[in-house]
Amino acid sequence: MKKTFYLCSLLLSLYGPQLAAQNAGTPDPYLAQAFDGIWQMERNATHMLTEQVHTHVVDDTFRQEPQHKNAPVYLRESGDTGAIEYRKKRYPVGDTPWGGLPHLDPDTMRLLDITMEQTNYLVLSGLGEGIFSTTNWKQYRFLHVLDVGRGRGIVNYYPLFADAGLGEQVLGRLPGSNYLNYARLVPTDWNFERQATRYEILLYELGRNGIKRVIKNDAPLSYVLQKNTNAPQWELTLTAETPVADRLDDQGHYFTAARLSREQYQNLYGKKSR
Numbered sequence: 001m002k003k004t005f006y007l008c009s010l011l012l013s014l015y016g017p018q019l020a021a022q023n024a025g026t027p028d029p030y031l032a033q034a035f036d037g038i039w040q041m042e043r044n045a046t047h048m049l050t051e052q053v054h055t056h057v058v059d060d061t062f063r064q065e066p067q068h069k070n071a072p073v074y075l076r077e078s079g080d081t082g083a084i085e086y087r088k089k090r091y092p093v094g095d096t097p098w099g100g101l102p103h104l105d106p107d108t109m110r111l112l113d114i115t116m117e118q119t120n121y122l123v124l125s126g127l128g129e130g131i132f133s134t135t136n137w138k139q140y141r142f143l144h145v146l147d148v149g150r151g152r153g154i155v156n157y158y159p160l161f162a163d164a165g166l167g168e169q170v171l172g173r174l175p176g177s178n179y180l181n182y183a184r185l186v187p188t189d190w191n192f193e194r195q196a197t198r199y200e201i202l203l204y205e206l207g208r209n210g211i212k213r214v215i216k217n218d219a220p221l222s223y224v225l226q227k228n229t230n231a232p233q234w235e236l237t238l239t240a241e242t243p244v245a246d247r248l249d250d251q252g253h254y255f256t257a258a259r260l261s262r263e264q265y266q267n268l269y270g271k272k273s274r
Contacts, residue, residue: 014098027165034234035164035225038183038201039172045115046168049122053106064104066111072124072146074104084124084144086155093144094161097211098254102128112168119149121180121206123168141167145180145206161254163187164196172216174221179205181214185225186245197227198241201240247263 052067062076063085072086082103083090094100104126114121124144127133132140140161162170163185170183181222182204189198201223203214214221224239248254 017037027167027169028232028234030232031164031225031227031234032166032169034236035166035169035183035201037210037236038174038203038223040173040175042173042175044171044173044180047113047115049111049113051110053109057107064106064109066109066124071111072122073146074106074109074124074144076103084146084157086122086148086157087147087153089155091144091157092161093159097197098159098161099252100129101159101161104168105129105133114171116149116165116173116180118178119147119200121171122148123171124147125168139165141165143168143171144173147180147206150208156206156208156210158182160184160211164199174203177205177214181224182206182211186242186248188244189226191227199225200239200245201225202242 016177036235044094049071050066050068054065054067056063056065060077064074064076065071066073072084075083075085075090078084082093082101085091104124105128106126112123112125114123121261122145124146125141127138128140128142131137132142140163143160143162145158145160147154147158149155160170160182161184162168166185169219170185172181172183174181184202185199186202187196187199189196191197203221203223205212205214209266219240220242222239222242224237225234226237227234
């Protein structure tokens with residue numbers, strides 16, 4: 001998979017609406033309220049464990065350690081090489097279903113615990129460094145999720161990312177689910193202020209066999225989240241199709257704003273953004 005540093009060389013040529021930010025990472029409160037309807041009032045017990053991170057160097061590796069007992073550690077090695085270390089095992093962040101993830105900015109890192117009846121999850125998250133540290137990219141947050149509560153020595157690792165400034169709100173539990181679920185937002189339309197006004201949302205299960213699409217009634221569970229034209233509210237609706245996300249995924253463009261020029265993006269969609 002392509003490394004994150006490859007994106008930096010392309011950023012200079014990108015001036016399309018896909019570079020829009022939601023006010024330096026703060027979510028639109030109306031968007032957040034509508035988005036929360038995905039979880040249908042299901043609530044997991046979520047606790048902030050720490051926002052304090054200690055950085056030191058061991059054998060030419062930067063160790064960014066949240067100040068909490070038995071916490072996962074972010075390892076930053078030479079170049080764009082990074083990994084999560086937990087219980088003496090390493091999980092590389094350069095080889096994920098979404099391509100290589102950027103390094104975490106230690107000043108924005110935080111560690112959370114999400115408790116479910118059957119298990120609990122540790123979430124180490126932060127804004128990205130490099131290309132993802134600029135104003136136009138603060139709507140993204142990168143989430144390293146570890147399922148640690150299913151038995152001694154059993155750990156499952158899930159590298160994820162959040163758009164629209166939603167951060168850890170993209171993690172929740174769908175009714176009847178035995179696993180934590182993940183909602184991935186793919187922007188599809190923008191206004192003249194270059195703010196996203198429509199998203200396709202794809203739902204995933206963080207199961208024992210990795211990150212899998214949620215299937216309901218023999219079809220992938222998906223939503224559309226769209227801003228009202230003449231009001232600040234957003235509307236969440238089920239959808240049977242996610243054509244933009246599907247076409248982008250087929251081409252490996254998971255960070256939709258990162259790898260396509262405005263002209264390429266418009267051609268891919270078959271229409272111009274509003």
